[in-house]
Amino acid sequence: MLIVRSLVFAVLFRVVLTLILIAMLPTLILPRSAIFAMGKLWARISLWMLDKICGLRVEFRGLHNLAGGAVIIAAKHQSALETFALLPQFRDYTFVLKRDLTYIPLFGWYMLRAGQIAIDRKTGAAALTQVVKGTGEVLGEGRTVIIFPEGTRRPVGAPPDYKAGIARVYAGADAPCVPVALNTGLFWPRRGLVCRPGRAVIEFLEPIPPGLDKRSFMMQLQTRLEKATQLLIDEALRDDPALGTIVTAETAQGRTKLAGE
Numbered sequence: 001m002l003i004v005r006s007l008v009f010a011v012l013f014r015v016v017l018t019l020i021l022i023a024m025l026p027t028l029i030l031p032r033s034a035i036f037a038m039g040k041l042w043a044r045i046s047l048w049m050l051d052k053i054c055g056l057r058v059e060f061r062g063l064h065n066l067a068g069g070a071v072i073i074a075a076k077h078q079s080a081l082e083t084f085a086l087l088p089q090f091r092d093y094t095f096v097l098k099r100d101l102t103y104i105p106l107f108g109w110y111m112l113r114a115g116q117i118a119i120d121r122k123t124g125a126a127a128l129t130q131v132v133k134g135t136g137e138v139l140g141e142g143r144t145v146i147i148f149p150e151g152t153r154r155p156v157g158a159p160p161d162y163k164a165g166i167a168r169v170y171a172g173a174d175a176p177c178v179p180v181a182l183n184t185g186l187f188w189p190r191r192g193l194v195c196r197p198g199r200a201v202i203e204f205l206e207p208i209p210p211g212l213d214k215r216s217f218m219m220q221l222q223t224r225l226e227k228a229t230q231l232l233i234d235e236a237l238r239d240d241p242a243l244g245t246i247v248t249a250e251t252a253q254g255r256t257k258l259a260g261e
Helices: 002-023 025-029 032-054 081-085 099-103 107-113 125-140 165-171 214-239 241-260
Strands: 056-061 071-075 093-098 117-119 144-147 177-182 198-204
Touching: 002 025, 002 032, 002 107, 025 032, 025 107, 032 056, 032 081, 032 107, 071 125, 071 165, 081 198, 093 099, 093 125, 099 107, 099 117, 117 125, 125 144, 125 165, 144 165, 165 214, 177 214, 198 214, 214 241
Parallel strands: 056 198, 071 144, 071 177, 093 117, 093 144
Antiparallel strands: 177 198
8 A cells, every 4th residue: 555655646746747837837937936936836735745645744843943035055865855845945945956957848947947056066176166156146145045965865874975065155155054954765765666654854953153164064064964863863763663674774775885986
């Protein structure tokens, strides 16, 4: 039954997204805010389907730590879930994302029109320069920048792999950074189709104020994110010990990948 429900959700998730992208084509010639409204609508429908079909609810904590305006959101990344679950929490946002996503028909058009920062990771230093410049411009407009500091989805419990780019972005901006801890990978694994029932938590932590040197910032960001994320994982495991099999499998994969890099 779990697999059937997950398959139903996976199909509807894609169908709903496609229908919204087609129905909302006129927003491509409207102000950017219209595309953000569309994104939030898609996210809310998807979260509702996830709850009703798979029994997976998403709880947000620490929303009081979102003051609005120019802020850097530095989130852990374990699952596809947070890529859309975060959207309703922000009025105007810019993701730092892979350029490949902008090549997807329809979806990519909206990404470009919404002013997202699309980078080619293969360009190395040039990509980092683009991110620093782009985020500086976005923050200067009083908007929110959302970054996954480990660059890609990481297995639950895997050793941290934070990239130096987040420190460069922080150093070049006079803006606070809000770390975001989560345990979404326990319920929707990064390479899995099955969505397990339960309560996934996304928690906005206390902002890191601007002005720290890069080393101090990175140490504080990683320490706080890893500690808070582990607490959320432990909480979920207390509620459902069976999720421990996900941690074991995911951690093994993450350590193997890290060793091979």
